[in-house]
Amino acid sequence: MHRLLTDEPGQKMLLLGNDAIARGALEAGLAFASTYPGTPSSEISANLFQVSRETDLYFEYSTNEKVALEVAAAAANANVRAMCMMKHVGLNVASDVLMTLAYIGVNAGMVIVVADDPFMFSSQNEQDTRYYAKLSGLPMVEPSSVAEAKEMVPYAFDLSERLGEPVIFRTTTRINHSNGIVTLGSIPPRSPKGDFAKDPFRYVCVPAVSRRLHVRLLDNLKRAQGIADESPLNTVEGGGAWGIVCNGVSYNYVADAVKALKIEDRTKRLRLGFSHPMPEALIKEFLQGCEKVLVVEEGEPYMEEGVKAFAQEAGLSLPIRGKGEDLFSRLYEFDPAMVRKGIADFFGIPCESPAPPDLSDLPEIPQRPPTLCAGCSHRATFYAVKKAAEGLDAIYPSDIGCYTLGFLPPLSMADFVVCMGASVGTSCGFSQVTDKKVISFIGDSTFFHSGIPGLVNAVFNNHNFTLVILDNGTTAMTGHQPNPGVDMEKLHLSGYGRVSIEAVVKSLGVEHVTVIKPFKVKKSIEAIRSAIEYDGVSVIISQEMCSLYAKGLKELKDRVFTISDKCKNHRNCIDDLACPAFYIQNDRVKIDPDLCWGCAVCAQICPENAILPLKKKGPGEQA
Amino acid sequence: MDITRLIIVAVGGQGNLLASRVIGEAALLSDVPVRMSEIHGMAQRGGVVESAIVLGDAKSTIISDGEADLLVGFEPAETLRALGKCNQGTTVITNLSPLSPFTVTTGQATYPNLQEIQNLIQAKTARLIAFDATALAKQAGNVMAVNMVLLGAMARTGILPISADSLREAVRTKTKKAFVETNLKAFELGFAAVE
Numbered sequence: 001m002h003r004l005l006t007d008e009p010g011q012k013m014l015l016l017g018n019d020a021i022a023r024g025a026l027e028a029g030l031a032f033a034s035t036y037p038g039t040p041s042s043e044i045s046a047n048l049f050q051v052s053r054e055t056d057l058y059f060e061y062s063t064n065e066k067v068a069l070e071v072a073a074a075a076a077n078a079n080v081r082a083m084c085m086m087k088h089v090g091l092n093v094a095s096d097v098l099m100t101l102a103y104i105g106v107n108a109g110m111v112i113v114v115a116d117d118p119f120m121f122s123s124q125n126e127q128d129t130r131y132y133a134k135l136s137g138l139p140m141v142e143p144s145s146v147a148e149a150k151e152m153v154p155y156a157f158d159l160s161e162r163l164g165e166p167v168i169f170r171t172t173t174r175i176n177h178s179n180g181i182v183t184l185g186s187i188p189p190r191s192p193k194g195d196f197a198k199d200p201f202r203y204v205c206v207p208a209v210s211r212r213l214h215v216r217l218l219d220n221l222k223r224a225q226g227i228a229d230e231s232p233l234n235t236v237e238g239g240g241a242w243g244i245v246c247n248g249v250s251y252n253y254v255a256d257a258v259k260a261l262k263i264e265d266r267t268k269r270l271r272l273g274f275s276h277p278m279p280e281a282l283i284k285e286f287l288q289g290c291e292k293v294l295v296v297e298e299g300e301p302y303m304e305e306g307v308k309a310f311a312q313e314a315g316l317s318l319p320i321r322g323k324g325e326d327l328f329s330r331l332y333e334f335d336p337a338m339v340r341k342g343i344a345d346f347f348g349i350p351c352e353s354p355a356p357p358d359l360s361d362l363p364e365i366p367q368r369p370p371t372l373c374a375g376c377s378h379r380a381t382f383y384a385v386k387k388a389a390e391g392l393d394a395i396y397p398s399d400i401g402c403y404t405l406g407f408l409p410p411l412s413m414a415d416f417v418v419c420m421g422a423s424v425g426t427s428c429g430f431s432q433v434t435d436k437k438v439i440s441f442i443g444d445s446t447f448f449h450s451g452i453p454g455l456v457n458a459v460f461n462n463h464n465f466t467l468v469i470l471d472n473g474t475t476a477m478t479g480h481q482p483n484p485g486v487d488m489e490k491l492h493l494s495g496y497g498r499v500s501i502e503a504v505v506k507s508l509g510v511e512h513v514t515v516i517k518p519f520k521v522k523k524s525i526e527a528i529r530s531a532i533e534y535d536g537v538s539v540i541i542s543q544e545m546c547s548l549y550a551k552g553l554k555e556l557k558d559r560v561f562t563i564s565d566k567c568k569n570h571r572n573c574i575d576d577l578a579c580p581a582f583y584i585q586n587d588r589v590k591i592d593p594d595l596c597w598g599c600a601v602c603a604q605i606c607p608e609n610a611i612l613p614l615k616k617k618g619p620g621e622q623a
Numbered sequence: 624m625d626i627t628r629l630i631i632v633a634v635g636g637q638g639n640l641l642a643s644r645v646i647g648e649a650a651l652l653s654d655v656p657v658r659m660s661e662i663h664g665m666a667q668r669g670g671v672v673e674s675a676i677v678l679g680d681a682k683s684t685i686i687s688d689g690e691a692d693l694l695v696g697f698e699p700a701e702t703l704r705a706l707g708k709c710n711q712g713t714t715v716i717t718n719l720s721p722l723s724p725f726t727v728t729t730g731q732a733t734y735p736n737l738q739e740i741q742n743l744i745q746a747k748t749a750r751l752i753a754f755d756a757t758a759l760a761k762q763a764g765n766v767m768a769v770n771m772v773l774l775g776a777m778a779r780t781g782i783l784p785i786s787a788d789s790l791r792e793a794v795r796t797k798t799k800k801a802f803v804e805t806n807l808k809a810f811e812l813g814f815a816a817v818e
Contacts, residue, residue, distance in 0.1 A: 014647045014657075121662055145658075145682065178660040178684040179647055252682035337687030354710035356689030357747035363739065365704045366732035368634065368724040370670040574729055580669060583728035 002051050009186045017146045017175045018043035020182050021113060024153030025083050026051065028109070031190040032075040033059045034068040036449065037478035038087030039122040040176035041115035045085050046479065053493075056192050061475075061482050064420070064449040065090035069097040069112065076110035076166070077203070079194035081157060085113040088129050089419065093450065095132065100205055101166060102136045103213035105220070108194065109157035110166040112138075117173050118298045118333040124400070124419060126332070128299035129170050133276035137217050139224045140168040140276035141233060144251040146180030152273065154185075155233065159274075162227070163220050168276070172298065174249045174333065225277040233273030234282055240266040242347050243290035245283075245303055247272045250296045253339035261344055261351060278306040284314045294346045295322030298334050321346065370405060374581040375557075375597020377472050377544035378403040380518035382413040383577060383601065385439060385468060388528035394437040395430050399423035399451070401443035402477045402546075403470050410578050413441065420446055424454025427465040437532060438465035444501060445475035445483035452504065458537045459509045466531045466538045471501055472546040480549045490553055505539045512538035519544055521604040547597045557598030559613040562591055566610035573602040573611065624656065626679040627784055628686045629777075632705045633672050633697035634722050638770035641798065643674040645774060649785045649793035650678055660684040669725065671701060678784050693782045694748075695773055697756070698722050703740045706747060714750045716776050716817075717741075718769060720757035752776060752817050759812040765802065768809035775813025787814065 004023045006013070015023065022044050025033070033052075035045040045061070052059035058075075062068035065086040072084040086094065091114050098112070114132070117123040133140035141156050143149040149171065156167040201209055228234060238258065244267055246254045251271045258264050270286050272278065287293065287310065295304040304322035311320055323330055328342055337353055344351030372379045382403075398404055398414035399422065407414035416426055423440040431438040442451045447469050455467065475481040482488060488496040505513050512534040516524045524542070531538040545555065563573075567589065574582045574589050579602065581595035591602075593614060603611035629646070633639035643659055650657035658681070661674045675686040688707045695716045696702025702717040709715065719737060726732040745751045756776070760768040771794065778787040791810065798806050 012651060014644070014651050145684075173662075174660055174684055177662065178658060179644070180658050180684070181651055181656075249684070252684065255682045335685055335687040336683045337690060353687075354689045354712070356707050357709055357711075359707055362703065362706070362743060363735045364732070365700050366724045366726045366734060368669065368671055368701075368726070371725055373669075578725070578729065580725050580728075583723070584730050 002047070002054055004047055004051060005054065005187065006184060007187060009184055011184045012181050013184060014179055015146060015150070015182050016043060017149055017171065017178050017180070019047060020146045020150040020180070021153055021171070022047035022051070023182070023184070024150035025111070026187050027150070027185045028154035028157040029081050029188045029190055030083050031057060031192040032072065032080045032082040033057065033085070034062045034071045034082070035085040036062055036065045036068050036090055037475055037481040038090050038115070039478055040117055040173040041085050041087050041113060042478045042481070043176070044113060045481070056190055058192050063484060065094040066097055069094040069101070072110060073097060073101050073106070073166070075194070076106035076108045077104070078196040079108045080192060081109045083111045083113065086115070087123065088114055088116045088127055089123060089125065090114070091129060091132055093420065098132065098136050098138070100210070102138050103205060103210055103217050104203055105164040105216070106160060106166055107164070109160040111153065111156045111160060111169050112166050113169045113171065115171045115173070115176050116299070119173070121173055124417070126299065128302060129168065130275065130302040131300065133168050137221050138165055138168050138276070139163060139274070140170055141273055142170045142248045142275050143175055143273065144248055144271065146175065146178055147182045148273070149175055150182045152233065159227065163224055165220055172248055172333070221277055225280055228274045228277055228279040229281045231274040231279065234279050235271050235273070236286060237269045237271070238264055238267050240268055241289065241291040242267045243286065243293035244269045244296060244343065245272065245293060245307055246270070246296040247275055247303060248298065250298055250334055250339065253334055253336045254296050254343070256336050257340035257343050260340060261349060263347070263349065272303060275303070278303065280310055283307055283310045287311050287314060287316050287318065290318055292319040292346070294343060295320065296328065296339055296342070297322065300330055369408065371408070371578070371580055372402065372405050373547055374579050374595040375547035375599045376402070377518050377542065377546065378406060378470055379411065379577060379579060380521070380544070380599060380601045381468060381470055381524070381542040382406045382411045383605070384518060384521060384524035385413065385528055386411070387525045388532060389437065389439060392437045392532070394439050395434065397423045397426045397430060397438065397440040399442040399446050401446055403441055403443060406441070410576055421450025421454055424451050424458065424467060427467065428454065428458050428461065428463045431463050431465040439468065439532065440465060441468050441470055444469065444471040444473070444485045447501060448484045448499070452508070455505070455510065455537070456508055462536065464536055466528070466540065468540045468542060469501055469505070471541055471543045472549070474546050474549045476546045476549060480546070480552065501541055505541065510537050510539050512536065513541070515541045515543060517544060518542045519599050519601060521601055559615060560591070560593045560596035560598050561600060561603055561611050562593065562614045563589055564610050564612050566608050568608050568610070570607055572605055572607060576605065577602055624679040624784070626677065626681045627693070627782060628691050629676040629678070629693045629695065629783065630686055630691045630705060630708045631674045631676070631695045631697070632701045634701060635670050635672050637697045638767060639672045639674055639697060642770040642774050643676055645790065645793045645797055646676055646783070646785070648797045649789040652792060653785050653789045655784050656680060658682070658684040673705070693777065693780065695777060697769055697773060699737060699740050700735060703735065703743065706744060709748045711747070711749060713748045714752070714780055714782055715744050715748050716752045716773060716780070717744070718756035718773065719753050720755050752780070754816045756813065759816060760809050763809035763812055764805045765809070768805055771806040771809035772813035772816070775810035776817045778810070779814045779817035
């Protein structure tokens, strides 16, 4: 049985934040869940996917976040409690649904979990989701700890049903990827089937209906504000004339700081857990009697702007500060010492911190950048493209996935990366205005997510570039989730369809389509060369399973490789491929048999044919 | 309860997250408040994995520069890289067996001298405990048990507010059954490696 199904109310368990959110949803009677994977949210869905295989919970990996949100919105409007999970930039994709779903609302509870990533540990930007709550008019809650995350999910479902609106559940990486101790509650039975009662004047957003629904949304927002004012998620601690307003993980840093600074009794702290709409009456009351107020929040000055506006309305002119060059930054994430110093400086009290060591005499420590794995099929494809395009001054737009790592030398195969699917759209623009050869890269999952519309555009507007679809049979970067092109039988799962990328591409009207096996180096280079020479849109589909995924499925290559004494130290292998299985010992290139995957790409490019199969044994075994 | 702050740094694949988990479970067994955070986005692709473990009455799950009571490095260059987390009162435990980054194995960068690493850490912290944990893991029967060796060493320092027996119990109940015996052996070798 899955750990998160443990039916022992009162039992304490050490859980990852994402485990706690999944458990909280099960304790809320979640019956329907959909997602597109994205760090730092992915473990929530990994858990629910597994739970769905043991219970009547419905779970799906949808094609993208927009589809996921539509799927969940329908379930919730057919009276089934639904949750949709995504990373912060995923909400950009789903925002079209979000904005008008807010007008329609929901019948059964619906929670939209959105995971922000301050500092961009694994993201392309650090946008602050709280403004989406403001933009859409939807209520939003934000936990400060792992334990609270679990407790807050059922609250969010109840709130959603009370208001008839989806609730945004906003986390940051330090909630998703922290561990804490939670106390289990009970799991009620689920109701995975519902019914939809037609009512066109509520559900069909033509202008006349939407004009009425916008009124409904604003009424709900007003009701939500009243609930926020009374909500147990908004708490005031301490007392005194110094005010601090905080949220999320900042609350933890504030709590530890006022204790360390011994000003627990001199500061009054407001923590907003129900943070949109902001609790107007509570904040105005809090400000009364404060001499000055510090707002401690990661990201944008969302609360600071609100608190300042409320103070103005209340006729208060006390200093309220948060973001500023001498205070807190809008950049990156906070840490306890930074918050402690900010509080001490603002209120003018001494702050003693242990001195970090002087590191000026440290030698240079070699970097350890993440690299494409040994035997990664992307490396083979990049190498083949590089050879096929030799002598061309080509532009290489790329996309979001493991293959983005190909931007590093020696592969240097990414010139422009914005967001999911953008490799295709930007190829259209680059090829049109530069007259240079454009060769772009997109993964299988990303192609399904949002690459297809760009390719349709390219065919219709008659652009001229080569798109390389890197089909490694899984959504690798986020932890090997399925996508519509994946063979689910390999995971021993039945009842799924399978979409052929080749059939899709051909059906769009792309005339030059070639499927290659990138571990066959010479043939791949020839096929890519022909695609590049084609005038118009050409597509290469490079098919080879992700080596990490294959390892998990126990689909190993027959043999690993070694460098024989025929080697004349040209070093094409290490210089052109930079596979992490290579190392240099006594000025000679060697292959680590524990890392070698057996792709044989290096053996095919060695000018002396000096790289030979070792013997018939799988990688990971001692050769 | 006093606050104890522990940072563990390792290279992806060295089992840092399991070691953290065992400490967390042992804390739960001993009724010690515990909060941990981890950054492991690119762990499988050869990057650095860092865990922060805060034991005692604190709410934060991360540890600022200069504020670790104990720093444990599974790889010597990574221990050195994390030295900014320490202060003059910090105890440092490091494995002395290097895992060369690709930048070194391909000759683009040089690996710092092992003795120099130790001298630098020693000069800037209260105590350095350095030994070849990889050799002890091999001796225990599994090179992957480096994490358990270092866990044993952590237990011996007495810095964690958790008893060695609670940690042993967590190893017994929370690591894979097939590896428990080797893990416990590795734990004891690490425990004995600290004077």
